[in-house]
Each structure stands twice: as structure tokens, then as C-alpha cells.
Amino acid sequence: MAQDISFSVRNNNGDALRVGAWRFEGDGSGPNVHLQAGVHADEIAGMLVLHLLMQRLKIAEAEGKLKSRVTVVPQANPLGIGQFRQGRILGRFHDATGHNFNRAFDVSAALERPSTNVQEWQKSLVQLAATADVMLDLHTDDEALPYLYVHRSFWPRGRELAAAMKMDVAIIWDDGGDGSFEETIIAPWLRDGVTARKMAATLELRGQGDVSDHFAEQDAQGLYAWLCGIGAIDEASTPADWPVESMQMSHxxxxxxxxxxxxxxxxxxxxxxxxxxxxxxxxxxxxxxxxxxxxxxxxxxxxxxxxxxxxxxxxxxxxxxxxxxxxxxxxxxxxxxx
The missing domain is CATH 2.40.50.100 (RNA polymerase II/Efflux pump adaptor protein, barrel-sandwich hybrid domain)
Known part of the structure; x- marks a missing residue:
């Protein structure tokens, strides 16, 4: 049974907000996995995907098939979730400071004592993923094809992930400089030259209005199959056959x-x-x-x-x-x- 490892951060008034997080232990023989959605709180699709995936992980764990420790944070940003204005959620930027929720994670993680609630939240989220070998951050665009955003160090291995998720395009990047969550997590891997046994990517799950049972079930199945393929779950999986167009970010x-x-x-x-x-x-x-x-x-x-x-x-x-x-x-x- 998944262990509840939720933690709290402060809202703008200093009151506690819960960040729901769960950990499936597995038998420890597979890579440590961290999955999260909703860093930008107005990007909803991944929240439903991880909700459905957790049900599959519970079954795999109960059947003794789970090899990896898997941490799941299906709704990572309670600060942004509360920012409704005139019937619409404004979850990309923090209301009080204008801080883009997916920027400067590296700065926050390095602070001994964060001075804002956004920094406190960012530092806690990075610490939760610090021991991961595999990190997937689920996002959505405005209106979009499904696409993968991945550092060159993880390509062409990332093609298998993109194919499993039926993503049409993979955008390959080299330099970021914005301190996104993905960039912050992989920075020590790049520094220490240990990317060969690691994997990280941002998954853009179509557009912000593409939230449905059909898409969520398809995406949860794709993630589950890919986790089987990397040895996180002891279950046979056939690599997906899906045309993925790889694209240099500069193009x-x-x-x-x-x-x-x-x-x-x-x-x-x-x-x-x-x-x-x-x-x-x-x-x-x-x-x-x-x-x-x-x-x-x-x-x-x-x-x-x-x-x-x-x-x-x-x-x-x-x-x-x-x-x-x-x-x-x-x-x-x-x-x-x-």
C-alpha cells in the first residue's frame, strides 16, 4: 500500500497547504522514479493521468510486480490551485510575487532558509525528487499536439518514452538557464556525468482543454507500459511503434x-x-x-x-x-x- 508522504507549505496568509504525495516502495531492484503533475497549476491533464496510474501501481505492488520505489505527486502546486479569478484559474504565475512557478527551482533549492512561500514549496519539491533516477514532469500547452521536451543527454533513449505516450514531436534541448524543475533535477547528473543510467523529461499532454477519460486512460497506459520497459515493473511490455519527429529546439x-x-x-x-x-x-x-x-x-x-x-x-x-x-x-x- 502506498505510503502517504504529503507535506505542507504556507499560503500567502501563512496558513498550511497540503501537497499530496505518495510513495510505492517496490522491492528496490528497479530505478527510483519520481512522477509529478501540475507544477503549473492551470495544466490539469497530468493530474488525472497520475490519479489513474496510481491505481495501476497499487495493483502491481499488491501482486509483487513493483521493482522500483515510485513517488507520485499528482497535484504538485496548491499555491496555484487556489488562484481562481472570475471563474478561471490563473496558475502559471504566483499572484503575490509574479513568480513563474516553474522557474528558479535551482535558486530555491540552494537556499538554506527560503524567504518566500514559493521558494519554500520549490525547495521541498526538489528535496522529494532528489534521490530519483527517473523524473517525469507532466505539463500541458495552450492548444498542442502531445510532445516531449527532453535534454540531449537522454536522446535517443527518450524516443521510447515519446512512442509509448504517442507523442508526435520530441523537442531536444541543450541549455536552459531558467531553473525549471527538470533542469534543476538533472543538473547534478550532468555535472557528475551519470546520465547513462538516468532519465528525465517534461511531457506536454496536448492542450489545457484536453482533459478526458479517453486521453487520461491512454496516457496512464503509456506511462505504465514505459515503466515496465525500464524495469520499474516486472511485467512484459512490447515497445510502442509510433512515429516521433525529433526536433532541435533551435529549429x-x-x-x-x-x-x-x-x-x-x-x-x-x-x-x-x-x-x-x-x-x-x-x-x-x-x-x-x-x-x-x-x-x-x-x-x-x-x-x-x-x-x-x-x-x-x-x-x-x-x-x-x-x-x-x-x-x-x-x-x-x-x-x-x-
Whole structure:
């Protein structure tokens, strides 16, 4: 039976908030695994996926099939979960400080005495995952194909994970610099040169509205099968056969809104565009045809993500595409600086 290892952090008023966490011990012969969802509290899909996966892990443990110690944090961010404003959750940034919940984990983890509740929460979450050999962080994008975000050290091994999760694209990165949870966990592995027996990735489970039994059951089954494949569960598993397009992060094309206005997409997620082909337009002042601008693809590629709302402000990310060459806008660092 899973051990409840939940811990508490303080909200903005100093009251205790519970972070639900459970640990399945296994027999210790497999790699230590840490699974979490909801670091960005408005990204819900992974919470249901891990909820369903835990039921499978309980059965595997009861049947003596569980080889690994598996820690599961299905709703990692109680600070963001409480940030409802006018009927909508605003869970990417901390209300009181503007802190992106998935930035500067490295800074918080290094503090002897965190000075804010976000730092306290981040430090506790890093400590919980500190002994892991395998770490998967479940996220979602605005509207998106399912895709994997993985450091080059774990590629091409990450292809098996992407295939198991039926992910269409794997984005391979080298340098981050933002102190995300994933980057913070793998930093000592990279420093010590021990990545060969480790695995870490961020899983983008489609878009924020893609929460359903169908998708969650598919994703939980994919995770379970992959855990079997890495020896965490003693159960036969056939490697998934799924086409995964690997993409250097520098080749991704990110299109920003040149003006605010009504956003009209002319291409769907997954569609391929040619260089110079129009894919969307923005109407700044309805009633004034001259206020409309058309957005064109920088190079040939497939639409991986797009902005969820249909009223966009200037400078927001409208869409991201795969590409066959380095983007002329690439300057290093993050795929999504926000």
C-alpha cells in the first residue's frame, strides 16, 4: 500500500497547504522514479493521468510486480490551485510575487532558509525528487499536439518514452538557464556525468482543454507500459511503434503576435505549412479591413502549438512550428521564455 508522504507549505496568509504525495516502495531492484503533475497549476491533464496510474501501481505492488520505489505527486502546486479569478484559474504565475512557478527551482533549492512561500514549496519539491533516477514532469500547452521536451543527454533513449505516450514531436534541448524543475533535477547528473543510467523529461499532454477519460486512460497506459520497459515493473511490455519527429529546439519557429486583436487561425494543429504560406490573421479593429494583418510561416513545418484564446495581445506566442533549419530568430535559451 502506498505510503502517504504529503507535506505542507504556507499560503500567502501563512496558513498550511497540503501537497499530496505518495510513495510505492517496490522491492528496490528497479530505478527510483519520481512522477509529478501540475507544477503549473492551470495544466490539469497530468493530474488525472497520475490519479489513474496510481491505481495501476497499487495493483502491481499488491501482486509483487513493483521493482522500483515510485513517488507520485499528482497535484504538485496548491499555491496555484487556489488562484481562481472570475471563474478561471490563473496558475502559471504566483499572484503575490509574479513568480513563474516553474522557474528558479535551482535558486530555491540552494537556499538554506527560503524567504518566500514559493521558494519554500520549490525547495521541498526538489528535496522529494532528489534521490530519483527517473523524473517525469507532466505539463500541458495552450492548444498542442502531445510532445516531449527532453535534454540531449537522454536522446535517443527518450524516443521510447515519446512512442509509448504517442507523442508526435520530441523537442531536444541543450541549455536552459531558467531553473525549471527538470533542469534543476538533472543538473547534478550532468555535472557528475551519470546520465547513462538516468532519465528525465517534461511531457506536454496536448492542450489545457484536453482533459478526458479517453486521453487520461491512454496516457496512464503509456506511462505504465514505459515503466515496465525500464524495469520499474516486472511485467512484459512490447515497445510502442509510433512515429516521433525529433526536433532541435533551435529549429522550432515561434511566432509572436505583431499586434493585438481577434485571432483567426487558417491552419489546424498538426497541419504542415510551406515557407511563406499564411496560417493565421489578426484583426485589430473589427469594422476596419485595413487593421488586419496576415501571419506567414517562416519555413516549412508542422504546427505543434497554438494560442488557446481568440483575442490575443501584442507579443503573445501565437503558434510554434517544427522546422528543417535553425530559426533566424533563435538566440539560445528557452523555447518559451514566459
Amino acid at each position: 522550432m519557429e515561434t511566432h509572436l503576435a505583431p499586434q493585438s486583436g481577434v485571432l483567426i487561425f487558417e491552419k489546424e494543429l498538426g497541419e504542415v505549412v510551406e515557407a511563406g504560406q499564411r496560417f493565421a490573421r489578426i484583426l485589430q479593429r473589427p469594422g476596419d479591413p485595413a487593421s488586419e494583418v496576415v501571419l506567414y510561416a517562416e519555413q516549412a513545418g508542422r504546427m505543434v502549438t497554438r494560442y488557446r484564446d481568440r483575442l490575443v495581445s501584442q507579443g503573445m506566442v501565437v503558434a510554434k512550428f517544427t522546422g528543417s533549419r535553425e530559426s533566424r530568430h533563435w538566440s539560445g535559451g528557452l523555447l518559451d521564455p514566459n
